[in-house]
Amino acid sequence: MSQEDAADGSGPSENSKLQISQSTFSSVVTSVFEDTMYNIIHDVVLQTHRSEKLLRMQSAATQVSMAASSSQLQSPHPSSETPTKPSNSLPTPTTAKIGKVETPGATYNDGLITLKGNPLRSTPQIYCPQCRLPRLLYPLSGVGAQMPDDLNAQYCTRHPFVSKSGHDVYGMPFPTDQAKTKKERELIKQQARAEKDSTPASQNSDPQGGTQDSESVQVQNGINKLQPQSKGANYIPWHTCPRCKRSLLITRFAQHLEKCLGISGRQSSRNAMAKLSGQNGSMGSTPMGSRPGTPGPGNQGEAKGQKRDRDDDDGDELEDIPLKKVKKRQYVKKADRERLAAQSSSETLANSQSQEKLEKDKDKNKDKDKDKSVDKERIVLKMKPSQTSVPTTKEGTPAKRPPKPGGQNGSKVKPENGKRERESDKDDDAENTPKKKQKVSDEASSTAS
């Protein structure tokens, strides 16, 4: 832009004048350069000026309308303003019914708000026009952080963005450990709760403790209060798979979905073929696979589901005996399981062994201090390869069935809890792996038979 200016402006006139002496030329260049710099600064400053002044204008208007609405509260009169936060309004002289209200920055007159003076001077505080609370002017932490004057005041939840390493723009720390089990998370929650309970109490008990500690605690509390309630970047949610209704850690979702949709694995190519030859619709047969996930206790449905589900699996070795019931652990009744067990007792030998080991581990685990979540985690991980949900069921109910045919399935077959499973958010890793196995077995059955 500025270059264009140069071309449009002084450029031609100077150039057309034949010769320019060295000194003239350098002075022209200097002046063009300086003017251009001036323009750039002019533009930037003006842009900032505009955004700031607009904010202040808005803010002045907000303040006066708050004042107006509080005055209208006292003298009920139909008006556009509804009472919002009268506490925030400045002490203002109010005139009678029509409601002419004045604040240092603006005048409210029957719905019309006009400015008084320059809002950059008259209105230092920024008020949010929506929630009508003051805005924080500085971030609470990180670069340029500054504590608000009044820690107890309520502020608009739109804070200045935080620029602090290891934290996001809202000042929330980044997740350190991606995968946490439910127990771990609960533990953390408990601790947090405990802290919360303890600190405010102490604060109340000695409001003027005078010690540095209590002061800093107070500040910290103030900050905590200012931080809008939110889960923070540390939080990794669980999500229910729309297809099979299992609850999964979001970070594992793609992995799960792959299996769940039957995309990967040996069977996937077959699926694709089937889809192509069958319906051409975008929804082939796969979606039906999800149906079995819905709680329908019918055996048929299950079997169907099993087959479908199974296709994703590939890598693992096949089991000798097709375990039909296995697949959806939710629905396998105990009786069924037993039957299955009988059927496939041979097959499960190996499995049962592993399960026993697992159980042992688990017991050990139990003995250990509950708080040692690390241990727990380790154990859970261990289980993964062979077992699944057993560990994740209620603590009180470890693997209750004897290692049985279901062996593997055992894991899958989540006994009593079965139905509830989908809602319960449980460790998903556990789920994934087991599922795989089962599917394999299913598949084996279907292909074999």
Next chain:
Amino acid sequence: MDSITVTPKSAATVASPKVIKTAKSFPSLTNVPYAAYGCEHVQELFKEKRKISQQQYSLLLQTIFEKPHAVSQMRRSPNGDAGRPSLLPTYLCLQCPYVYSEEQRDKHWQLKGHAFSVESRSGYLYCQECADFIYDPAMEEIRLQKGRRKRKLDEYLNGEDARQVTTNSQSVPCRANGLRGLYNMGQTCFMSVIMQSLVHNPLVRAFYLGEGHKNVDCEKESCTSCAMDEIFTEFYSVEKTEGYGAVNMLMGSWNSAQALAGYQQQDAHEYMQFLFHALHTENGGTSDSKSSCSCIIHKTFYGKLQSTVTCEKCKNTTIAYDPVMDLSLDVRNTAKKRKMDKTDGDAAQSRDIELRDCLERFTAKEKLSTGEYTCQNCGGEQQNATKQLSIQKLPPALSIHFKVSRARASKSSSTSPNEHPPSHIYELSSVIVHKGKMDSGHYVSYSREGNDWFMFDDSKVVLSSESDVLGAQAYLLFYLARDLD
């Protein structure tokens, strides 16, 4: 313009007791209070000469923005010392036809008492009595339209409509500003970066937040557009700051694109192509290639490429037009070429590639080898030919894809392609960066909101600086036209 004056009043009339009733549950948040005038002095001015001042302002703005800069930069004053153009900002008096420098402006105020003048670089209004620039709502409205007439659409939101909106809408939480991360669901960062770029594209955002695609009305199963709608809702109307798990988007994508499905890394550009296609079909896009599609994706991202093939024998030219979603620029060849050009240039220098060079190369003439082209004119024989691409129509949102993500692209923050009279000047809006090796790695993206840049790395959102963005090794660039007509 009258409509503008009406607005404050209508806001007041809306204020029937009825409104208060509905507002009780949700304190009249929709009635955002605002100052009616930029300052007391402009208020005075409007009392008497509202219409004429606004007309005058429009005229001056048209002079500033549409006539050559020399006109507004040329100082003119009644005592005749005209003819000195200035590079510095000048001030066009609102009340008389003269143009002053800053000092002259102040003098003119003392002499004549003309309190308002228009700054020549951006058209801001200066008030002598405030000794400050003022931003009067009505005048700003005119300024933002550069003094031209109102666009038709702007007229719609008046009177009854405005009332409807005020009474039936709730404002979103102050904190919902669209800055949220997207959880990595397991190698889904290719998806996250594309999502973030779309979420921060104002045109796409306007479409979805304007209920362009209603989740409720959509019958399609695992519809990516519904998933998109859901993301927009989550990002812009929920007071949450933690990441979001775009589960439905993932499912929708996988269900409709077999090639992209599966737990593995994907190319972000490929995914973008897929997604654009999917959104196009789900938002009433026509599959007819002849008629131009009016879906949001086409309106926003699609330009038109003209490829001209000239037969070397008979000089017959054939012209074909292709809609393009993005410009895929070959980075490597340009780098080579540059290296040859200046063999003694230091290595670091030659690794920096100018976007301009890529574009030039993209639109350069290119020889087609025999066998690639069959000339109709020469009796259907295969002939040597040259092919040249040129951009026939530029989209409002231009995306540029670098075929090789190796090299560092140093970009200017605005570029005006010179193939055709530049119909748009673009500003950078999003950058997608690939880190790591060709076949594995990680994507992060940068997007601009207002003047702030943010970096999105899965669920993490951090502030970034313009220099960081410009220094990043870009894989995909998204530019936005500065002005839309």
